[in-house]
Amino acid sequence: MTNPPVFGTDGWRGRIARDLTFDSVARVVDAMAAWTVDPENRDPGDPWTLALVHDTRFLSPELAAESASRLSSRGFRVLLTDRPVPTPCASWHVASRSLRGGIAITASHNPAEWNGVKYKAYFGGSAPPATYAAIAGRVDRLLPERPGGSVERLDLAADYRAAIAARVDLDAIRRAGLTVLFDAMHGASGRLLAEIVGEGHPTRVTTIRADRDPTFGGVHPEPIPEHLGASRERLSAERFDVALASDGDGDRLGVLAPDGTFVTPHRILALLAESLTLRGRVAPGIVKTFSTSLLVDRVAARLGVPLHLTPIGFKYVAEKMLAGEAGIGGEESGGLGVSFYLPERDGVLSALLVLEAVAHSGGSFEDLLADQARRFGAFAYGRRDVRLPLPLLRRFVAELDASPPDRRAGEAVTGVSRLDGLKLELGERGWLLYRLSGTEPILRVYAEHEDPAVVARLLDQTEAALAAQASISR
Numbered sequence: 339m340t341n342p343p344v345f346g347t348d349g350w351r352g353r354i355a356r357d358l359t360f361d362s363v364a365r366v367v368d369a370m371a372a373w374t375v376d377p378e379n380r381d382p383g384d385p386w387t388l389a390l391v392h393d394t395r396f397l398s399p400e401l402a403a404e405s406a407s408r409l410s411s412r413g414f415r416v417l418l419t420d421r422p423v424p425t426p427c428a429s430w431h432v433a434s435r436s437l438r439g440g441i442a443i444t445a446s447h448n449p450a451e452w453n454g455v456k457y458k459a460y461f462g463g464s465a466p467p468a469t470y471a472a473i474a475g476r477v478d479r480l481l482p483e484r485p486g487g488s489v490e491r492l493d494l495a496a497d498y499r500a501a502i503a504a505r506v507d508l509d510a511i512r513r514a515g516l517t518v519l520f521d522a523m524h525g526a527s528g529r530l531l532a533e534i535v536g537e538g539h540p541t542r543v544t545t546i547r548a549d550r551d552p553t554f555g556g557v558h559p560e561p562i563p564e565h566l567g568a569s570r571e572r573l574s575a576e577r578f579d580v581a582l583a584s585d586g587d588g589d590r591l592g593v594l595a596p597d598g599t600f601v602t603p604h605r606i607l608a609l610l611a612e613s614l615t616l617r618g619r620v621a622p623g624i625v626k627t628f629s630t631s632l633l634v635d636r637v638a639a640r641l642g643v644p645l646h647l648t649p650i651g652f653k654y655v656a657e658k659m660l661a662g663e664a665g666i667g668g669e670e671s672g673g674l675g676v677s678f679y680l681p682e683r684d685g686v687l688s689a690l691l692v693l694e695a696v697a698h699s700g701g702s703f704e705d706l707l708a709d710q711a712r713r714f715g716a717f718a719y720g721r722r723d724v725r726l727p728l729p730l731l732r733r734f735v736a737e738l739d740a741s742p743p744d745r746r747a748g749e750a751v752t753g754v755s756r757l758d759g760l761k762l763e764l765g766e767r768g769w770l771l772y773r774l775s776g777t778e779p780i781l782r783v784y785a786e787h788e789d790p791a792v793v794a795r796l797l798d799q800t801e802a803a804l805a806a807q808a809s810i811s812r
Contacts, residue, residue: 345470346771346776347651351445354396356452360404367405367441371412372476374439379472383438383460383773387415389431391494392421392443393526393587395453402443406489413484419494422526422550422723424588425456426684427498433462433680434501444526447560447585447671450553456471461660462683463675495530503534505679506690507697512539514697519544520689521569521583521592523559530686531582541693546572560585561592561672561685563600566779570598580703582692584685590672591625591688595704595723602719604631606692607668609710610676612637613695620665620677625658627651627669628758629721629771629784649758650773656681667799670719670784691725717768721782722797724804728779730811733799734804735760735772735781746770747795749787770796 343350343366344784350366352358375385388409392402399422406416417431428440438460445452457473459465465473486621512535524547532543547555547568557565561583569581573594582595593601598735611634614620614782626634627650646664648654651676655667659681668674673683676691696703724731742754746762747770753763758771759782768787775782781804785796 349456369477372479373473381460385438389417389440391419391428394550410487413479413487414532424526429458429682430498444587462680463656502687506694510697511693515540516579519578519581522548524554525586527584528586573598582689589683591685603672608637623664624668625664625667629670718793719786720793724781731781745782
């Protein structure tokens with residue numbers, strides 16, 4: 339990596355042996371360290387102690403150990419995990435130990451050939467854009483060697499596990515008699531959910547794909563329908579009340595109903611927002627990102643609480659939570675946070691909150707979903723990522739922006755919103771969003787509607803229009 343690293347929505351990532359090498363990771367970690375102790379950094383917390391964690395990816399333990407050694411030579415006290423742990427573990431140690439920052443070696447939910455580095459800010463969450471801009475500005479500003487540094491290889495998982503267990507009604511979960519399937523997807527969450535719930539209780543947790551496999555079994559470690567085949571196979575062979583899954587670094591949640599149907603993160607956010615608000619566990623106020631369902635709007639309206647809309651990226655959700663404007667927030671990709679913990683995504687805590695909601699409902703997970711659909715209606719949702727030359731994609735979006743259509747897939751376009759990308763609003767029944775990737779030649783196309791057929795048409799028509807434009811430009 340000769341060019342400066344480009345930071346995405348949450349850190350820097352690269353393809354192993356191409357963009358990501360020990361040298362490139364060293365440049366990123368050095369920049370994070372330089373910003374942490376920079377006199378211009380006014381963040382509170384101890385600047386010379388850093389929590390450093392890693393996931394289960396290829397070279398993650400080695401990259402973490404090398405980074406820890408490098409940091410200690412520059413005077414840092416490094417608290418290095420002794421095993422793979424979820425990235426939120428770093429966030430919890432940063433906040434609970436009053437540190438200025440923490441580092442995670444991870445590529446989150448990306449495919450196995452990727453790895454990367456995340457920086458966790460003093461409040462225990464994803465660094466905001468201004469922080470990553472400051473870090474980027476310090477690339478290749480190597481700190482001098484400094485005495486007094488150390489590397490402490492610690493069990494960082496135990497205290498973190500106890501912390502998230504204390505945030506839920508564990509007794510109610512254990513008494514509920516639920517049969518739970520947890521799919522770790524060979525990621526950093528491992529058997530964490532089962533360890534928290536424990537054995538010898540009416541509720542039991544069965545864990546699959548918990549062993550470390552840097553190839554993730556050949557599956558992209560993102561808990562979305564096409565990657566949860568192992569969970570669906572187990573559901574077809576054995577009865578479970580709910581199946582829960584987390585991604586490669588354990589900060590996202592995916593959910594399957596007992597019949598194997600994928601329950602979208604939109605529905606989970608809406609369900610938990612209602613359950614936690616009604617039980618007084620979170621202060622009124624919900625925050626959602628630009629690509630999240632109208633279902634959340636309906637829940638907020640029914641509860642009579644404020645709803646805040648942010649650009650895409652959990653860091654924007656965290657900003658609203660830090661400001662005290664929302665008690666719960668989430669995004670379409672499965673990240674969810676609550677104010678009584680940290681302004682941070684946490685897949686295992688989210689899983690526990692789902693189990694808590696079921697336990698307190700007195701019914702089943704299926705009952706909760708049916709009741710939600712009855713009272714608020716049902717939405718279909720879809721997303722497609724179209725990869726074409728970036729100039730073509732930019733032209734496509736610019737032309738739509740300059741002259742938005744009156745109709746799409748037979749539906750009237752009632753408004754246009756440009757908070758993060760270009761969204762065509764289809765009344766109170768749906769929308770279509772076009773959003774260019776910040777780092778790749780990809781146009782992300784999101785669609786939601788009460789009618790699943792309309793969602794399919796919206797996505798199909800967009801792909802067809804792009805294909806026609808690509809054919810003309812050849």
